[in-house]
Amino acid sequence: MNALLDLKQVAAAYGASRVIAGLDLAVADGGITALLGANGAGKTTILRAICNMRVRVTGELSFSGLSIAGWQTEDIVRLGIGHVPDGRGTFVHLTVAENLALGAYTRRDRAEVAADLDRVYGYFPRLKERVAQQAGTLSGGEQQMLAIARALMLRPRLLLLDEPSFGLAPLVVQEIFRILRRVNADDGVAILLVEQNANLALELAHDVYLLETGRVVMHGPAARIAADESVRRAYLGY
Amino acid sequence: MDAFLHQLLSGLANGGIYASLALALVMIFQATHHINFAQGEQAMFSAYVALTLIQAGLSYWAAFVIALGFAFVSGLAIERILIRRFDGAPVLSVVVVFLGLWFVINSVAGWLFTYNVQAFPTPFPDQLGSRFLSAHEIGMIAMTLMTLALVFVFFRFTPLGLAMRAAAQNPEASRLVGIRVGWMLALGWGLAGAVGAVAAIMAAPIVYIEPNMMAGILLYGFAAALLGGINNPWGAVIGGLLVGIIENIAGAYVVGTELKLSVALVIIVVVLVTRPAGLFGYPVVTRV
Amino acid sequence: MAAAMHTSKYAAPARARWRTAAMVLLLLAAALVPLVVSSFHLLQLTMVVNYAIALLGLNILTGYNGQISLGHGAFYAIGAYATAILLERTGIPYWATIAIAGAICLLVGFLFGLPALRLEGHYLALSTFALAVATPQLLKFRGVEKWTGGVQGTIVPSFAAPFGLPLAWDQWLYLFSLAIAVVLFVVARNLLRGATGTAIIAIRDHPVAAASMGIDVAMVKSLTFGVSAMYTGIAGALSALVTQFVSPDSFSFLLSLSFLVGSVIGGAASISGAVFGALFIEFVPNFADQISKAATAAVYGLFMIGFMVLMPSGVAGFLALVAARVRAWWR
Numbered sequence: 001m002n003a004l005l006d007l008k009q010v011a012a013a014y015g016a017s018r019v020i021a022g023l024d025l026a027v028a029d030g031g032i033t034a035l036l037g038a039n040g041a042g043k044t045t046i047l048r049a050i051c052n053m054r055v056r057v058t059g060e061l062s063f064s065g066l067s068i069a070g071w072q073t074e075d076i077v078r079l080g081i082g083h084v085p086d087g088r089g090t091f092v093h094l095t096v097a098e099n100l101a102l103g104a105y106t107r108r109d110r111a112e113v114a115a116d117l118d119r120v121y122g123y124f125p126r127l128k129e130r131v132a133q134q135a136g137t138l139s140g141g142e143q144q145m146l147a148i149a150r151a152l153m154l155r156p157r158l159l160l161l162d163e164p165s166f167g168l169a170p171l172v173v174q175e176i177f178r179i180l181r182r183v184n185a186d187d188g189v190a191i192l193l194v195e196q197n198a199n200l201a202l203e204l205a206h207d208v209y210l211l212e213t214g215r216v217v218m219h220g221p222a223a224r225i226a227a228d229e230s231v232r233r234a235y236l237g238y
Numbered sequence: 239m240d241a242f243l244h245q246l247l248s249g250l251a252n253g254g255i256y257a258s259l260a261l262a263l264v265m266i267f268q269a270t271h272h273i274n275f276a277q278g279e280q281a282m283f284s285a286y287v288a289l290t291l292i293q294a295g296l297s298y299w300a301a302f303v304i305a306l307g308f309a310f311v312s313g314l315a316i317e318r319i320l321i322r323r324f325d326g327a328p329v330l331s332v333v334v335v336f337l338g339l340w341f342v343i344n345s346v347a348g349w350l351f352t353y354n355v356q357a358f359p360t361p362f363p364d365q366l367g368s369r370f371l372s373a374h375e376i377g378m379i380a381m382t383l384m385t386l387a388l389v390f391v392f393f394r395f396t397p398l399g400l401a402m403r404a405a406a407q408n409p410e411a412s413r414l415v416g417i418r419v420g421w422m423l424a425l426g427w428g429l430a431g432a433v434g435a436v437a438a439i440m441a442a443p444i445v446y447i448e449p450n451m452m453a454g455i456l457l458y459g460f461a462a463a464l465l466g467g468i469n470n471p472w473g474a475v476i477g478g479l480l481v482g483i484i485e486n487i488a489g490a491y492v493v494g495t496e497l498k499l500s501v502a503l504v505i506i507v508v509v510l511v512t513r514p515a516g517l518f519g520y521p522v523v524t525r526v
Numbered sequence: 527m528a529a530a531m532h533t534s535k536y537a538a539p540a541r542a543r544w545r546t547a548a549m550v551l552l553l554l555a556a557a558l559v560p561l562v563v564s565s566f567h568l569l570q571l572t573m574v575v576n577y578a579i580a581l582l583g584l585n586i587l588t589g590y591n592g593q594i595s596l597g598h599g600a601f602y603a604i605g606a607y608a609t610a611i612l613l614e615r616t617g618i619p620y621w622a623t624i625a626i627a628g629a630i631c632l633l634v635g636f637l638f639g640l641p642a643l644r645l646e647g648h649y650l651a652l653s654t655f656a657l658a659v660a661t662p663q664l665l666k667f668r669g670v671e672k673w674t675g676g677v678q679g680t681i682v683p684s685f686a687a688p689f690g691l692p693l694a695w696d697q698w699l700y701l702f703s704l705a706i707a708v709v710l711f712v713v714a715r716n717l718l719r720g721a722t723g724t725a726i727i728a729i730r731d732h733p734v735a736a737a738s739m740g741i742d743v744a745m746v747k748s749l750t751f752g753v754s755a756m757y758t759g760i761a762g763a764l765s766a767l768v769t770q771f772v773s774p775d776s777f778s779f780l781l782s783l784s785f786l787v788g789s790v791i792g793g794a795a796s797i798s799g800a801v802f803g804a805l806f807i808e809f810v811p812n813f814a815d816q817i818s819k820a821a822t823a824a825v826y827g828l829f830m831i832g833f834m835v836l837m838p839s840g841v842a843g844f845l846a847l848v849a850a851r852v853r854a855w856w857r
Contacts, residue, residue, distance in 0.1 A: 021436055036419055047331070051413075051414070053410065053413070053414075054410075072413075073411075073413040073414065074413045074416050074417060074418050074419070077413065077414055077415065077416045078416045083414050085410075087415065089410065089411035089412060090408055090411070091404050091406055091408055092407075094403065094404065094407070096401075098374075098400055100402055101400060102412075102417075103395070103399065103415055104398060105397065105400075105415050105416055105417060106415070106416035112251075136437045150415070154415065182446070263742035273648055273651075282540050311697075320831070323835060324834070327834075327838045328838060328839065329647075330588070330594070330786075330789075330790045330794055331790060331834045331839075332792070332834075332839045333786070334786070334787055334790045334791065334830055334831075334833075335830070335831050335834050337783060337786075337787060337827075337830065338826075338827040338828065338829075338830030338831040338834070339827065339831065340827065341823040341824060341826055341827030341830070342823070342824045342828060344694075344823060344824075344833070345821045345822065345824035345826075345827065346821060348821070348823075349820045349821045349824070410850035429612070457655070457659065460652060460655075461652060461656075464649055464652050466650060468648060486674050498657070499659060499660075500659065500660035500663050500664065501658065503652075503655075503656035503660065504656065504660070504816065506652070506656070507652070507653045507656055510645055510649050510653065511641050511642075511644055511645065514644050514645055514646070514649060518651075
């Protein structure tokens with residue numbers, strides 16, 4: 001399958017401190033790729049590097065065959081990448097409806113946007129109940145749903161998720177991951193997932209990268225990684 | 239009682255001007271966390287553009303619209319060409335840049351249009367006047383209300399207005415939905431410029447047009463914005479109306495016109511000492 | 527930026543010796559100036575010295591303590607009027623009036639600083655701006671006309687150089703101001719390098735951390751305001767002697783704005799910045815006037831913007847950067 005997102009020899013630094021070096025990473029069109037690793041391994045930095053946020057990036061980055069190196073964040077995103085950052089990036093002073101409307105800001109196809117809005121409320125009925133509520137007053141789980149919903153309103157080809165399970169109750173997390181699987185299966189949206197919860201990630205993903213201090217130490221199909229002894233001991237706890 | 243009512247209503251009319259300027263200041267502040275000290279001068283220059291067009295033979299309202307267009311474009315240009323260079327610069331440096339801009343615009347206006355005090359026409363016919371308010375004062379209130387209403391509708395109900403609000407509140411998240419934050423800032427400046435121009439054109443018939451006409455008004459607008467809470471547009475409007483009333487009452491009943499500026503400011507400072515975030519502002523809670 | 531400015535007392539001894547030598551040479555040159563320049567230029571240079579003192583006061587408050595003031599012209603005015611009134615109505619010698627003016631401003635500044643503590647950033651800017659705007663109006667106020675001379679102002683007498691020195695009054699005044707400036711600069715430098723200075727700077731950079739380390743933030747901030755006002759008040763008192771005349775309109779809010787501009791352009795978080803700033807506000811307006819009579823202020827404004835584009839941390843900051851680069855290249 002052709003790579004939708006292709007990173008070759010990518011390095012990223014905050015000022016003078018290099019966090020990632022020599023990174024080769026690919027996400028298949030319609031595939032689900034997981035980035036695993038301990039805190040500080042550089043997983044969030046990779047997502048930021050893809051969108052050219054806050055880090056200095058060098059190397060080759062291409063999306064759907066188009067080189068996006070050096071592009072502004074807002075232009076990269078307009079190619080069809082929905083990024084749900086750590087901290088969720090919700091517009092806390094705006095309402096749920098306004099947040100979702102902003103997700104579709106760059107789209108011109110009004111009828112399709114309306115259809116997507118219905119679909120998104122279908123995935124997350126709780127959001128529909130809170131349509132006029134200020135996003136900052138939503139619970140953690142609801143804000144996460146809102147963040148994902150907003151990214152989906154872009155009708156992205158690739159979804160970047162930074163620790164979607166962080167700080168959420170297990171039932172909510174299950175719900176979210178179920179939706180992610182559905183979105184991938186029904187709409188062919190590719191997913192690049194950063195997760196600390198290795199179990200969840202291995203269940204969902206097709207392809208897995210294991211990161212340690214800014215470098216890939218293992219890469220392969222999820223089943224193989226999950227079966228690996230050292231991975232099980234280090235990341236799965238048994 | 240009659241006189242008091244007149245002072246009150248007249249204060250409200252002036253307050254509308256202060257409210258417009260305060261709103262312009264808050265709009266830029268919300269997006270950039272900077273006070274545009276040159277806002278008054280931009281407004282004054284736009285008023286001169288209107289006057290020049292009227293003197294050249296255009297109708298009042300045609301000149302008005304063109305002057306507003308000029309204010310919008312020049313505000314946008316100033317942001318794109320000059321202000322964006324200071325993104326991330328120390329606050330005081332940016333203050334000096336704004337003050338420099340004040341001097342430049344003021345001086346160029348004096349050079350182009352002379353420092354002579356000139357009369358400025360009012361489009362509101364005398365019949366509109368009542369016992370308490372002159373025709374122009376009534377027109378001023380109407381114009382202010384209309385401007386504020388349009389601004390409100392724009393920000394609340396249009397996609398562009400929503401994008402601008404988002405860009406002001408959370409630039410990073412805005413980029414993630416594809417908003418071109420830089421241009422949103424420029425648009426904000428353009429709009430603020432236009433709103434300020436309305437204030438100047440409405441004030442000119444009363445204070446007469448000359449290059450220094452807006453200094454006092456800017457100060458009141460600044461005070462009004464802070465009184466209302468610098469991060470609250472509604473507060474800016476209410477603050478402006480209050481300042482207008484306070485100024486008039488203080489001038490008429492307390493100290494006379496010489497000291498009324500000082501008295502008004504003192505009152506505002508006292509309020510701020512008791513409510514540091516302004517009447518309607520929210521104290522910004524930051525993590526230590 | 528501030529760290530580069532605030533030279534540690536543990537700086538290399540060799541560097542310190544070069545610096546002191548350079549300072550002494552500069553001072554000698556400055557002291558000899560009255561012998562070679564015209565009366566008019568001497569007046570300008572005396573004003574530069576006064577402004578440097580005033581700006582140092584502002585730098586202590588704004589650059590080092592992080593409290594903004596758009597109203598320091600008020601303290602300058604208080605200092606000037608204190609000297610004028612004391613000289614007219616009492617027999618107190620002129621040099622004593624300078625000290626009294628300083629003391630008055632210290633008190634007033636401290637008292638102003640106490641409630642102003644609760645205000646931050648733009649709110650404090652507005653309050654101090656209110657002070658700046660109110661000052662000329664209060665000075666013109668009929669109620670105190672007896673003392674202040676009202677709109678017309680008051681004349682300040684001149685005297686003779688002391689100890690029978692063969693100097694004209696303006697020459698002596700220049701040296702007198704210079705001497706006071708040196709003393710005040712040394713005091714400021716020692717203050718800012720010591721424990722108090724650390725407390726002052728800590729409050730600017732991280733008030734919460736400063737408080738949790740036991741610094742009495744309120745007291746330090748108010749005292750800093752007082753000291754800052756005192757410096758500017760002394761400068762004002764000296765200026766009254768120089769111009770031999772005080773009137774309300776010389777102390778408009780434009781003066782306060784000039785001080786702020788001078789402080790930032792010179793480099794607000796530095797001591798040498800006060801000198802650069804003083805040079806700017808004394809000479810650039812005249813220079814601008816020479817460039818264009820019709821749009822003097824525009825040229826001045828362009829200078830202001832230009833300086834900020836090229837040197838956002840002020841002249842002192844820029845020079846420190848250059849010095850660091852040169853030192854790095856030298857190695």
